[in-house]
Amino acid sequence: MIDVQRLRILRAVAEHGSFNRAAAALLLTPSAVSQHIASLERSLGHPVAVRSTRGVTLTEPGRLLVEAAETISAELDQVRHEIDRLTADRPRLTVATFTSGGRRLLPAALARFVAVHPDVELTVREAEPETAVPMVRTGSADLALAYHFDGPLPLRAGLDWTPLMDDPLWLALPREHRLAGRDSLDLAELAAERWVSGCLKTEAHLRRYAERASFDLRVAASTTDYFFAQTLVAAGVGVALIPQVSLAPDAAVALVRIGHPRPARHIGVVTPRRRRPHPYARALASALAGAVER
Incomplete structure (x- = not known):
């Protein structure tokens, strides 16, 4: 039977990359950590960790055990x-x-x-x-x-x-923007615009699109708040991608549908x-x- 305490020690070794650092984190001696790992390997019949001058590398059985240790730890926390x-x-x-x-x-x-x-x-x-x-x-x-x-x-x-x-994304433009009256727009039509980012994930999506469409993304402002981003758009700082759930009904912006394929959360x-x-x-x-x- 695999000892749960030894799984916890192996997990610490994997996290810290060395027996010494794992020992310090667990308030054990390096010798005790080494003995526990050796006992785990004897009970399993396979090596779980390989030491080198660059630290500790887990074997495939070791990686499987660490995954099991994380699952067991999460289940015990749930209990x-x-x-x-x-x-x-x-x-x-x-x-x-x-x-x-x-x-x-x-x-x-x-x-x-x-x-x-x-x-x-x-x-x-x-x-x-x-x-x-x-x-x-x-x-x-x-x-x-x-x-x-x-x-x-x-x-x-x-x-x-x-x-x-x-939750489809919309283009938020200043109301006086030259394209504000359009029914829909492709993101490539806004390649020359300055952008306001309301979320790192949305910005990452936009950067992937810009890379595929071969244009440089110019980010004028970055926030973690879509509602703040819309006030910046209304002030003329730039344009933005805003999820429908995050649209502020009182924001003074023009909303334009994105052409197919329409991105969504x-x-x-x-x-x-x-x-x-x-x-x-x-x-x-x-x-x-x-x-x-x-």
């Missing part, structure tokens, strides 16, 4: 949070959400949820998907409202993705895969689906 939830005085639900989803989608769902479950103690944490998804995996959040752009959302084992909606809910699903997470996911439909 600990589940026990805390079961033994709490009041039922609890922790939700992680990206900013614009929290502003435009979550409030209506929460209002519906609270009306049905007034005794649940709610905690809402703002987090981008790259932070929110690991929160669900470790149990520090019961549900995450998240999104992804191209390709599927990368999920580790033990998590489920429930799609809610596609894909919004959904991330929940842990359990034998007994969290009843309140399931109820909120249902409320979110209802909010999207409305």
